[in-house]
Structure formats: C-alpha cells, structure tokens
Amino acid sequence: MEKRRLKFIIPTMVIVATSAILMLVNYYEEVPTYHKILIVISATIFSGILAHGLFPHNDEEIPDEKPSNINKKSSK
Numbered sequence: 905m906e907k908r909r910l911k912f913i914i915p916t917m918v919i920v921a922t923s924a925i926l927m928l929v930n931y932y933e934e935v936p937t938y939h940k941i942l943i944v945i946s947a948t949i950f951s952g953i954l955a956h957g958l959f960p961h962n963d964e965e966i967p968d969e970k971p972s973n974i975n976k977k978s979s980k
Contacts, residue, residue: 912959913952920951 924947928940935943 909956909959913955916955917948917952921948924948 921944924944925940928935928943932940
C-alpha cells in the first residue's frame with residue numbers, strides 16, 4: 905500500500921474509533937460492552953475501507969505515453 909494514502913487512512917480510522925468510543929460511553933450506556941466493542945471495530949474498519957477508496961493515490965504507475973511517430977506517414 906502506498907505511504908501517501910496511509911497518511912490519510914490511519915488518522916481517519918483513529919478519529920472514527922475515538923469518536924465511536926466516546927459516543928457509546930456517554931450516550932448509549934444501555935448497550936452491552938461486547939456490542940460496543942463490535943460497533944467500534946466495525947466502524948473503524950468500514951471507515952478505513954471508505955478512506956482507501958476516496959483519498960488520492962497519485963503514486964501508482966502512470967501508463968506510458970503514446971509514441972509520437974504514429975501520425976507520420978511512411979514514404980515508399
């Protein structure tokens with residue numbers, strides 16, 4: 905995986921995990937602890953997948969340019 909893309913993905917996942925933990929602890933006390941853990945893990949993974957698809961990935965291979973001699977007519 906590209907290092908440039910990881911600079912966006914990892915902080916996004918950390919922010920989502922932290923906010924999910926804070927929201928579940930403060931506002932949803934009636935949810936069992938096991939379910940809270942599953943919600944935080946799934947939200948973190950889902951945000952990582954979304955960030956992987958949405959953030960830029962400029963350091964992938966760039967296709968070769970077309971040869972410039974295609975438009976020249978051959979003289980016979």
